[in-house]
Amino acid sequence: MVTEQRTATDASPEHAGREHAGREHAGPERDGPERDGRLRERAGWAPLRHFAERSVLGLLAVVAAGLGFGLLLLLVRWHWTPLQDLDTGVADGLNRLVAPRRWAVDTATLVSRAGGRPVMIWLVAFAVMLLLVRRRTRLALYLVVTGVGALLLDPSVKTLVGRLRPVVDVPVASAPGNSFPSGHALGSMVVYGSLVLVFLPAVRARWRPLPAAAAALVIAAVGLTRLMLGVHFVSDVLAGWLLGVAWLGATAYAFRLWRREAGHPVGPLPQGLEPEAAPELRPAPDETRLLPHPWVKGAEIVTGWVLTFGLLYLVGYLLTHVVEPTPLGAADNAVPRWLQGFRSDTLDRLSYAWSKAGDTHAILTVCLVFCPVALAVWRQWRPVLFVVLTMLGELTLFLCVSAAVQRPRPDVEHLDGTLPTSSFPSGHIAATLCLWVAIALLVTGRVRAWWRWIFVALAVIMPVGVAVSRMYRGMHHPSDALGAALLTACWVGLLWWVVRPQAEAPATAPAGRPACG
Incomplete structure (x- = not known):
């Protein structure tokens, strides 16, 4: 009732006259386009x-x-x-x-x-x-x-x-x-x-x-x-x-x-x-969880590391104490001697450069480039965790197995001088294999474009080149390269099964960002 009375009063002719008089008293500057322009100007500033x-x-x-x-x-x-x-x-x-x-x-x-x-x-x-x-x-x-x-x-x-x-x-x-x-x-x-x-x-x-x-x-x-x-x-x-x-x-x-x-x-x-x-x-906004049951996964990784070490030690022991005196051991030692006959200044420089592609600095540089890019593109920590665990496991396995086996290096001139580790397995070859195989697995599983096969080719070319250069330089036997391949197969396969780096990958890209491929 009060509302109706107020409305009727406002609509009366007397009220309308007062309102009109107030507008006239305020002057023309409060009406029209000038007032709107001034208000817009104030809002803009x-x-x-x-x-x-x-x-x-x-x-x-x-x-x-x-x-x-x-x-x-x-x-x-x-x-x-x-x-x-x-x-x-x-x-x-x-x-x-x-x-x-x-x-x-x-x-x-x-x-x-x-x-x-x-x-x-x-x-x-x-x-x-x-x-x-x-x-x-x-x-x-x-x-x-x-x-x-x-x-x-x-x-x-x-x-x-x-x-x-x-x-x-x-x-x-x-x-x-x-x-x-x-x-x-x-x-x-x-x-x-x-x-x-x-x-x-x-x-x-x-x-x-x-x-x-x-x-x-x-x-x-x-x-x-x-x-x-x-x-x-x-x-x-x-x-x-x-x-x-x-x-x-x-x-x-x-x-x-x-x-x-x-x-x-x-x-x-x-x-x-x-x-x-x-x-x-944010580094990984698309990831719901890093690893389910992390303690169980950690136990599986430690168990797999121990079993891999045991297998590599057994192979190294057999090569050093059983195979060495046999014709197979003689053939293993003959390959570095045969490659020594091809040495020249040009091949020495080439083998040095390719051998450096498997050393710690080169491997670390590739990891520092790949991991941030993978994190930015895929918006998940799990692929990065897979690469980091791969390289940490490779390093610890190589150092422990090398110290336990103590296999002498080939009886030829060593172009890289005396190294603190023994011959089995090859650390350069193992690091190169683990890194490029891990990268190739991640890329081929998440990318559908043709260029994913470039990483598959690198996973083959890079380790082969490093292996040949290491043997050419007199630092390893062919069986050392096979030990590196065995290390890679066991360790990378274990991590692929435990970490599952392809899990929880977004089926489609978020809005405003194209999917890979």
């Missing part, structure tokens, strides 16, 4: 105003870092005495502390590599590749621009300043180029900082301080080791950090402006550069 309000502290930090770097640059150029005394004193003190301790030099050298250009380039390249696979082109472009900018800033400023590196009493390391600013400090700040900003949305909110703290720890450690090695002054490292913060902040701010102009919401920076990319940035 609102996101930019909120963005600027949220980013003002970040902008001040970037400006402060830039001013701090500029001040350091001027003080270095003017040879300000207090700064020179500080730099020289710290360099001399750390040199006296570190130089007599070899373990400290080795540790500082190892940690320092985390900020070196090769590691930085590989990290950015891998991250860009993974982002492109996950269709995050904008983030990939951000990493490329940020990384390239750091690469250009470092030599440019060093050339501009022209500062020589420290001269200490006992040099423990050397570095090319000028000293100011530290390229390792600059590169680590930019690369690790940008990686955190890009991949932060993939981390749960309560755990996000951890990757930021880890990156800060690595950046600080890299800068400290450059001082310990005596290749930079304190002001060099500080300048590298400040310039890195300024460049990282400027690129992050430009990226967020780019997002706003493209119509995307811009949230707080602690949420990452693209918070909505969290599902694509």
Whole structure:
């Protein structure tokens, strides 16, 4: 009843007149297209105003870092005495502390590599590749621009300043180029900082301080080791950090402006550069579970490892103590002698290169390339677990069997010198076989395109080439290669049955991402 009365009152002529008079009193500017245009203008500027309000502290930090770097640059150029005394004193003190301790030099050298250009380039390249696979082109472009900018800033400023590196009493390391600013400090700040900003949305909110703290720890450690090695002054490292913060902040701010102009919401920076990319940035969002009954699976793997070791030891014992005196053993020893007759400088170099394809560095490099790509494309940890267990099992089986059997190497000239392990089984051949067979099994089971057969061919060509090169170089008998093949068949077959790396593979690709093949 009250509602009906209010409606009738509002509809009365007297109320309509008051409303019309109010509109006339407000003036014509509150009606028509001008008011709509002003409202649209305010709505259009609102996101930019909120963005600027949220980013003002970040902008001040970037400006402060830039001013701090500029001040350091001027003080270095003017040879300000207090700064020179500080730099020289710290360099001399750390040199006296570190130089007599070899373990400290080795540790500082190892940690320092985390900020070196090769590691930085590989990290950015891998991250860009993974982002492109996950269709995050904008983030990939951000990493490329940020990384390239750091690469250009470092030599440019060093050339501009022209500062020589420290001269200490006992040099423990050397570095090319000028000293100011530290390229390792600059590169680590930019690369690790940008990686955190890009991949932060993939981390749960309560755990996000951890990757930021880890990156800060690595950046600080890299800068400290450059001082310990005596290749930079304190002001060099500080300048590298400040310039890195300024460049990282400027690129992050430009990226967020780019997002706003493209119509995307811009949230707080602690949420990452693209918070909505969290599902694509998570390593395995399509995987429901890694392994069912992990304790049972672990027991099966350990049991299979023991049985494989026992079989390989039995074969090695028979070869060493039973087959060796027989004509079969003589033929086994004759093959390396026969291959020795073909040796030449060209074949020596070729066999060395192919033999290196089966050493630890090459195998590790292939694993570090394949596993991230497989994780990005298939969005599951299980194939990666299969490859990792394959290579760990191969390594432990080879080392244990080799130590237990103690088979001498062929009685010919060994082109690779004296090695710490015995002849059976061949570690190079076993590692090559296990790696490429595991990769071929995964690819052929998940890819339907014609190029899957390339990996099948590699699973044959690579081990055969390594086996021939190892025998040519006098390091193995043919039976050592057969032992590697037996190791591969037993171990990879066991893991294929236990881990089942093809299980739970998505039948179709998620929206916006094409299926393999």
